[in-house]
Amino acid sequence: MPNHTNIYNHEAEQYHLLISKQPNLAPIIEEIKAFNGLDIVDVGAGTGRLTTVLAPHAKSIIALDASDAMLQVTAAKLEKAGLANWTTKVADHRKLPLEDQSADLIVAGWTICYLASTNVQNWRQNLQEVMAEMKRVLRPNGTIIIFETMGTGTETPDPPAFLKEYYSSLVRQYGFSHKWIRTDYEFDSVHQAEELTRFFFGEEIVNQVLEQNRICVPECAGIWWLHR
Template sequence: MASQRAPDHIAVPDHVSIYEHQAAQYDRLIECEDDKLELRHALSKLLQSEAYGRVAELGAGTGRLTRLVLQYAPRLAEYTACDASASMLRQLEANVRRDVKDGHYNSVRANMVRTVTAPHHRLPLAAGSVDLVLAGWTICYACSEEHEHQNNMLPSIMEEARRILRPGGRIVIWETLGTGVDAPAVLPALRGYIEAMEERYHFRHTILQTDFRFPNLHEAESLSDWFFGKEVLRMLRQEADGTVLLPSFTGMWIQE
């Protein structure tokens, strides 16, 4: 199959509208991600490397990372999930309740989570109050070159993340390296942001393969088209069992 060039933009429709009004459908999409479990394993390894008791997440969305941390952080005591969309946080809370019902973790763990409606650069958290700051697939929207008025947001976001972090704490950021492509690559609109992360803020990244596996072709086509656009549809691959695979790559940046 011919190599597919990464698109020149973040191929997402009006994400503000999606996150505010279509949280449940977005949640259906991300439930299909990480077929090889590379994200899950990388996060589990990170959480077990140190005693992270207090964790804050920026752009927590419907709880993709939140729910993994609840499963894998052995010394977790408090988790603050921040997002600008109250709708996404309501879905997160519903997902956590469902996880308890399904036996993924108990209610004691679930009660460690508090949700806060807040933007990345104005967090209602005390200085030095967390051990670990997480941000998955979210800072890109404030720093993409597609949004010229937001290009200077990264210093504000990093300053706020550092403010709430205890001395010796860690910041971890995940961003897309392409969906519906043969190989990982930084999207052109994110190059300035990623370069700043690595050169100015001293983050180093690991590449994860986070393919989507959909239960059937209809689900694959409808969810992929809806969120990523029609360009990715040609990269859908139906397997012998009827499931459908969409290649996807993610970078995991950890501050040195």
């Protein structure tokens, strides 16, 4: 499996090309929380998968991530769009550089998992600290929406074993509602599918691409949401 930390710090543009092959998630977020005119925080914003589609409709949006390289890509895209209602900040999910009750909507896409998987020491404490920070920043009547993987290369949910306890905790301990959706990758060619899946997922998915001559790689995502 490729080193994701290295990718996020040194190959942000290639990563953004990969996720650009997935569907726009704004309609999914809109179903859970109407976001027009809200103050929004994107925790683990990365290269702006969620920030860039929410920003045109937000009152304000703050993109937070541990990787400055990723945030530079986000900032460039927001600048290119001519938007001025945004800020980026390097931050740890467990200590958000934000004021109490300053956000109406907090989104976190494919990011808390890096602190809350069972192969990470003190994962339960990490998750507790992340949840406490999100709730501190959230206003009354605000909403938290979390996206995480439910499996790549599979047409029905098949999450990694090391994430199952985290997912269960979101529902049982923290009171989140939950559903899953498909977030398939639609590549331009088999060659591109091979190149980008090898870059991020490794040989198992590449073998599927080559054996089945795929330009569409199925993926499932889980969505958890909590209304305050």
